[in-house]
Amino acid sequence: MLRLEQMTRGFSPGQNDQIEADLFADSLFDSVIYVTFQELATRVSHRNTGKACNEPIADQLLQRVSADENLHMIFYRDVSEAGFEIAPDQAMKSLHKVLRNFKMPGYTIPDFRRRAVSIASGGVYDPRIHLEDIVMPVLKKWRIFEREDFNGESARLRDDLGLLVEELQEAVDKFEIAKQRREERLRQMAEKKAAKNQLVGSSAS
Numbered sequence: 001m002l003r004l005e006q007m008t009r010g011f012s013p014g015q016n017d018q019i020e021a022d023l024f025a026d027s028l029f030d031s032v033i034y035v036t037f038q039e040l041a042t043r044v045s046h047r048n049t050g051k052a053c054n055e056p057i058a059d060q061l062l063q064r065v066s067a068d069e070n071l072h073m074i075f076y077r078d079v080s081e082a083g084f085e086i087a088p089d090q091a092m093k094s095l096h097k098v099l100r101n102f103k104m105p106g107y108t109i110p111d112f113r114r115r116a117v118s119i120a121s122g123g124v125y126d127p128r129i130h131l132e133d134i135v136m137p138v139l140k141k142w143r144i145f146e147r148e149d150f151n152g153e154s155a156r157l158r159d160d161l162g163l164l165v166e167e168l169q170e171a172v173d174k175f176e177i178a179k180q181r182r183e184e185r186l187r188q189m190a191e192k193k194a195a196k197n198q199l200v201g202s203s204a205s
Contacts, residue, residue: 029094
């Protein structure tokens with residue numbers, strides 16, 4: 001039922017009470033800016049899934065899917081870019097709302113947090129990918145930090161996005177440290193298991 005709802009109504013991060021209800025998309029800017037990032041994130045995660053699955057046919061299939069997602073992203077990205085030229089302040093408010101509260105549609109899946117950890121550990125989609133491959137390329141394309149046509153509140157929101165980028169970088173650094181520690185624990189466990197198996201094998205002979 002939830003997937004059918006997404007197909008018929010679309011998705012925004014405020015629906016189904018995941019977060020504050022007033023974050024439901026209430027303008028065209030909210031919708032097209034959100035799907036710009038969502039489609040790009042989907043493209044990247046599909047492509048990385050294909051690489052990680054180590055299965056040639058699945059890899060080729062996911063290449064095709066990710067290429068299709070990229071066409072969607074380019075359309076929404078360019079529509080949004082045109083919006084920034086026409087109404088920069090309104091577009092900036094939507095951009096800030098989207099990035100400060102960004103959620104993928106999969107957020108509604110039961111036990112999503114645990115699944116997201118597995119996805120991140122596998123290199124499919126993690127904090128570094130989110131920042132470097134999703135957020136920053138779009139912000140650079142739209143020249144968010146170079147534009148001089150934001151006024152008042154929208155200029156303040158643009159500055160807050162600069163703080164958000166710093167926060168995301170901090171999240172990347174913390175994730176990398178945690179990932180290294182996890183990999184070290186797994187390596188030690190594998191070594192202990194191998195040593196134990198070797199000992200058992202020696203005793204049996």
